[in-house]
Amino acid sequence: MGKTLTEKIIESHLVEGTLERGSDISITIDQTLTQDATGTMAYLQFEAIGIPRVKTELSVSYVDHNTLQTDFKNPDDHRYLQSIAAKYGLYFSRPGNGICHQLHLERFARPGKTLLGSDSHTPTGGGVGMIAIGAGGLDVATSMAGEEFRLKMPKIVNVFLTGKLPDFVSAKDVILEILRRIGVKGAVNKVLEYTGPGIKTLSGPERGTITNMGTETGATTSIFPSDEITKEFLIAQERGDQWVELLPDEDAVYDETININLSELEPLIAEPHSPGNVKTVKELEGLTVDQVCIGSCTNSSLRDLKIAANMLKGKTIALNTVLTVSPGSRQVVGHMIESGEMGYLVQAGARILENACGPCIGMGLAPKSDAVSLRTFNRNFLGRSGTKSANAYLVSPEVAAMAAIEGKITDPRKFGTLPKFDMPKKFNINDNLIVPPLPPEEAKNVEVIRGPNIKPLPEFNPLPDKLEGEVLLKVENDVTTDHIMPAGAEILPLRSNIPEISKYVFNVIDETFHNRSLEKGGGFIVGGENYGQGSSREHAAIAPKYLGLKAVIVKSFARIHLANLINFGIVPLTFANKNDYDAIEQGDKFEIDLTTLESGTVVLKNITKGSKINLTHSLSETEIKIVKAGGKLPFIKQMYSK
Ligand code: MIC
Numbered sequence: 085m086g087k088t089l090t091e092k093i094i095e096s097h098l099v100e101g102t103l104e105r106g107s108d109i110s111i112t113i114d115q116t117l118t119q120d121a122t123g124t125m126a127y128l129q130f131e132a133i134g135i136p137r138v139k140t141e142l143s144v145s146y147v148d149h150n151t152l153q154t155d156f157k158n159p160d161d162h163r164y165l166q167s168i169a170a171k172y173g174l175y176f177s178r179p180g181n182g183i184c185h186q187l188h189l190e191r192f193a194r195p196g197k198t199l200l201g202s203d204s205h206t207p208t209g210g211g212v213g214m215i216a217i218g219a220g221g222l223d224v225a226t227s228m229a230g231e232e233f234r235l236k237m238p239k240i241v242n243v244f245l246t247g248k249l250p251d252f253v254s255a256k257d258v259i260l261e262i263l264r265r266i267g268v269k270g271a272v273n274k275v276l277e278y279t280g281p282g283i284k285t286l287s288g289p290e291r292g293t294i295t296n297m298g299t300e301t302g303a304t305t306s307i308f309p310s311d312e313i314t315k316e317f318l319i320a321q322e323r324g325d326q327w328v329e330l331l332p333d334e335d336a337v338y339d340e341t342i343n344i345n346l347s348e349l350e351p352l353i354a355e356p357h358s359p360g361n362v363k364t365v366k367e368l369e370g371l372t373v374d375q376v377c378i379g380s381c382t383n384s385s386l387r388d389l390k391i392a393a394n395m396l397k398g399k400t401i402a403l404n405t406v407l408t409v410s411p412g413s414r415q416v417v418g419h420m421i422e423s424g425e426m427g428y429l430v431q432a433g434a435r436i437l438e439n440a441c442g443p444c445i446g447m448g449l450a451p452k453s454d455a456v457s458l459r460t461f462n463r464n465f466l467g468r469s470g471t472k473s474a475n476a477y478l479v480s481p482e483v484a485a486m487a488a489i490e491g492k493i494t495d496p497r498k499f500g501t502l503p504k505f506d507m508p509k510k511f512n513i514n515d516n517l518i519v520p521p522l523p524p525e526e527a528k529n530v531e532v533i534r535g536p537n538i539k540p541l542p543e544f545n546p547l548p549d550k551l552e553g554e555v556l557l558k559v560e561n562d563v564t565t566d567h568i569m570p571a572g573a574e575i576l577p578l579r580s581n582i583p584e585i586s587k588y589v590f591n592v593i594d595e596t597f598h599n600r601s602l603e604k605g606g607g608f609i610v611g612g613e614n615y616g617q618g619s620s621r622e623h624a625a626i627a628p629k630y631l632g633l634k635a636v637i638v639k640s641f642a643r644i645h646l647a648n649l650i651n652f653g654i655v656p657l658t659f660a661n662k663n664d665y666d667a668i669e670q671g672d673k674f675e676i677d678l679t680t681l682e683s684g685t686v687v688l689k690n691i692t693k694g695s696k697i698n699l700t701h702s703l704s705e706t707e708i709k710i711v712k713a714g715g716k717l718p719f720i721k722q723m724y725s726k
């Protein structure tokens with residue numbers, strides 16, 4: 085029986101387990117990446133493990149999230165990260181170089197390799213045929229220390245593409261179409277593997293757009309084969325020697341299939357406040373647009389900026405609309421300047437921002453009250469833009485540029501003829517902002533620099549046999565990590581300081597959460613389906629843990645957040661019977677006996693209601709030990725001390 089590409093790469097990295105779907109497996113990790121907002125924690129944890137140098141083939145530390153620098157905190161973090169990279173053998177991408185995923189695709193992503201990144205959009209690397217997975221910082225830290233990465237063997241979905249995208253329809257519309265069909269939990273514990281004749285019409289970066297935003301379906305990762313298009317891209321990046329052909333077998337067997345005829349797609353848009361609320365642009369035509377933002381790791385490649393620039397050439401943005409552009413990398417900026425196309429954006433009135441995450445994570449350029457903001461980004465969760473009353477919509481660069489010109493949502497096909505532009509056969513390569521690892525003898529003498537913003541990791545104790553407390557909060561389906569641990573200009577700089585950042589836990593839905601948790605000595609969260617979708621930020625686990633959160637009881641979990649809860653010793657439990665969710669109220673007193681955890685089920689006593697509820701979990705034997713030890717770090721320390 086033939087194999088899928090996913091199976092081939094996983095099999096070549098398999099340490100434990102089999103390809104049987106849903107079983108527990110572990111794989112070796114060739115490359116890691118971190119960004120600054122998750123990186124400081126990841127490296128504090130790496131330091132705590134006590135290994136002198138990273139054991140991966142390649143590890144890169146990027147700075148792209150926290151570049152606003154309203155005070156000493158962000159630059160403190162940057163310094164810390166730079167000194168860590170020098171000490172432990174990592175590449176360091178200096179602030180100003182660009183967004184981690186765009187940069188990694190340009191300079192480091194390699195067909196056939198595995199990449200683990202402490203950012204949920206790490207699957208961007210799947211655009212060149214690698215298995216690239218997002219994870220919490222601690223999992224990345226242990227991978228850097230040479231440990232294998234544990235996951236459930238995912239199901240593999242064949243996304244079979246035929247046809248060719250029409251003018252003014254682009255890669256973003258492909259992933260929006262998939263989100264329209266399967267929603268934000270449609271691919272949990274699945275890999276989206278792209279095949280079919282249509283893939284030949286998509287360039288490396290366009291494939292990256294699709295695999296990047298595959299994250300929003302809950303997928304473990306997404307992958308394209310490594311073919312002649314990949315070869316062309318790697319040659320253009322002067323990395324032709326790293327190309328290998330990697331295709332699924334012709335008789336590969338997939339668990340599911342999604343058929344998409346690219347020729348039939350039309351411009352799409354995701355409405356507030358979920359990437360899964362997809363409509364056609366036509367349906368929303370005429371809605372006044374206050375802000376347009378082009379950029380983010382989804383749509384900031386040279387191709388994306390070129391199409392927008394050429395549509396805006398010789399025009400002025402509408403009086404009622406603000407346009408921001410945050411390019412993905414210096415390579416992109418360099419080409420745009422050289423070709424003169426950056427001038428088209430500037431002359432049209434675009435506000436050119438730094439090559440960084442910027443408005444995507446609420447780091448500046450918050451929209452006005454009640455604004456309609458059209459963004460080429462991948463997430464439009466409530467409050468993420470920095471303005472709680474704003475309505476963010478997700479679109480392609482074509483739809484964004486058209487809205488900037490017209491001041492209202494307009495089908496870009498009304499623009500007329502698609503402007504022509506050339507893509508370079510060879511990109512300008514300048515890696516002078518990527519500091520390579522120091523040789524071990526020199527690295528030894530490097531001193532790690534810790535500013536006052538870097539606070540030590542809190543320590544957590546083993547769990548007792550019985551958990552007691554009350555329901556601190558009951559939430560609905562699809563609660564995101566942006567609800568649990570918001571980001572933005574005020575909160576993001578606190579990522580290296582758990583006591584401080586914990587003050588903002590659940591702030592968007594309940595400002596009393598922090599104080600109540602402390603008053604009650606911690607307790608429980610009850611939630612619906614897909615709890616913890618979105619970001620890989622482990623702060624959504626560490627900070628609630630710091631406030632005393634003992635267990636989370638939900639209908640289902642999102643993959644990365646589930647792993648983060650385990651890593652920090654918060655027991656993740658699911659209802660055996662989902663209807664039991666209904667009878668629970670905030671404030672109910674619970675008792676959970678953990679001595680039966682190994683059997684796969686535990687009983688929850690709702691003391692307030694006088695009822696008993698059966699709970700289950702998906703924890704492996706090792707994960708049970710990790711949770712009971714109070715988290716992965718105490719668990720590893722226990723292991724090493726033995
Ligand atoms: C995001 O897009 O939400 C982030 C910010 O990049 C996160 C990581 C983080 O919270 O630091 C992600 O996607 O994992």
Ligand code: SF4
Binds near residue numbers: 380440445
């Ligand atoms: Fe940065 Fe936004 Fe991409 Fe997250 S989704 S890595 S915040 S650009």
